Amino acid sequence: MTNGQMPTRQLGSQGLRVGAVGLGTMGMTMAYGPGDPGGSTAAIHRAYELGVTLFDTAELYGLGTGSSEQLLGRAVRGFRGDVVLATKFGYDLSDPAKIGTALNSRPHHIREVTENSLRHLGTDHIDLLYQHRVDPAVPIEDVAGTVGELVAEGKVRWFGLSEAGEDEIRRAHAAHPVSVLQTEYSVFERAVEADVLPALRELGIGFVPYSPLGRGFLTGDVRPAAAYPPDDMRSWDDRWQPGNYESNVSAVGELTAIARGKNATVAQLALAWLLAQGDDIVPIPGTRDPRRVEENVRAASLALTDGDLKRIHAVLPHGAAGARYPVALMPHW
Numbered sequence: 001m002t003n004g005q006m007p008t009r010q011l012g013s014q015g016l017r018v019g020a021v022g023l024g025t026m027g028m029t030m031a032y033g034p035g036d037p038g039g040s041t042a043a044i045h046r047a048y049e050l051g052v053t054l055f056d057t058a059e060l061y062g063l064g065t066g067s068s069e070q071l072l073g074r075a076v077r078g079f080r081g082d083v084v085l086a087t088k089f090g091y092d093l094s095d096p097a098k099i100g101t102a103l104n105s106r107p108h109h110i111r112e113v114t115e116n117s118l119r120h121l122g123t124d125h126i127d128l129l130y131q132h133r134v135d136p137a138v139p140i141e142d143v144a145g146t147v148g149e150l151v152a153e154g155k156v157r158w159f160g161l162s163e164a165g166e167d168e169i170r171r172a173h174a175a176h177p178v179s180v181l182q183t184e185y186s187v188f189e190r191a192v193e194a195d196v197l198p199a200l201r202e203l204g205i206g207f208v209p210y211s212p213l214g215r216g217f218l219t220g221d222v223r224p225a226a227a228y229p230p231d232d233m234r235s236w237d238d239r240w241q242p243g244n245y246e247s248n249v250s251a252v253g254e255l256t257a258i259a260r261g262k263n264a265t266v267a268q269l270a271l272a273w274l275l276a277q278g279d280d281i282v283p284i285p286g287t288r289d290p291r292r293v294e295e296n297v298r299a300a301s302l303a304l305t306d307g308d309l310k311r312i313h314a315v316l317p318h319g320a321a322g323a324r325y326p327v328a329l330m331p332h333w
């Protein structure tokens, strides 16, 4: 199932197959400064023309208004049947002061959020429904069981987890098959390599790396933290802070030189590096710009040799300088 020239990949063992590069929509409504609905819609349309079939959103990205799912649902209306819509539940958005930190995966809440997501997306089924964060207050078996019921009712097709650890993945998978895990993974952020990726491969679960461009650092367009407005998370992201920033700029400079040698951009190199980590991996770079979609999608045809992979590894053997989330927020984010 693909519209353009892009190769497809299988995610998990339950029949989910998508274009090798997907599209993330978080930045269209939050996290990286003001939205651009026109550019975002054009980006979604261009992605579809180029063979992207996996489109990623979440209840959270609308900050309780449904705006992210509505934007995506409207944009895909003309080709809904050709694409995989992925969304996520798991936050409690009732208190604006706690958005992003309060969790709620109670079965009743999952059902409520799913009904809202169906309405906002303007669809009768969600292709891929993720739990956004593990909720320590709710056994993961109850979460998997609830999503299993939604699958049986035809409201959901595939079950995903986000940022779950190995134990939770195993327990959830035993209760209802998990097709995909989504967690941050890039040349900058490598924690999943130790335990999570091997477990996924053992269980036959696909992997969707989020923030595959290191939240935009692994591109030619990066500025120091102070140059971003306060509503742009790069203003406080540790990897942008003085000290870490200079070290990371230097590493991206070395990666850019490797990319140039292959007639590619550093963003394409970063995405091709992820694709080369296994054919069970489908990155979802986020952008509001159709030209950047074109650039990112072309990474699917950039072949890296073993020598290229070794050179990239030598630049950043353990990932970027700086933590990916503030330590106090790690349990929730």
Ligand SMILES: NC(=O)c1ccc[n+]([C@@H]2O[C@H](COP(=O)([O-])OP(=O)(O)OC[C@H]3O[C@@H](n4cnc5c(N)ncnc54)[C@H](OP(=O)(O)O)[C@@H]3O)[C@@H](O)[C@H]2O)c1
Residues within 6 Å of the ligand: 023, 024, 025, 026, 027, 032, 056, 057, 132, 162, 163, 182, 183, 209, 210, 211, 212, 213, 214, 215, 216, 217, 219, 220, 221, 267, 284, 285, 286, 287, 288, 289, 292, 293, 295, 296, 333
């Ligand atoms: N499960 C989770 O907890 C979780 C967390 C974070 C993200 N996600 C998902 O993963 C998706 C991707 O992650 P992300 O958006 O955080 O980070 P990302 O894809 O690593 O980077 C996005 C940033 O890079 C910029 N960008 C993209 N392509 C570019 C290019 N070719 N050249 C220059 N700049 C470029 C974008 O700016 P412009 O928009 O201005 O182009 C945006 O600021 C999200 O959209 C979301 O769907 C999931």
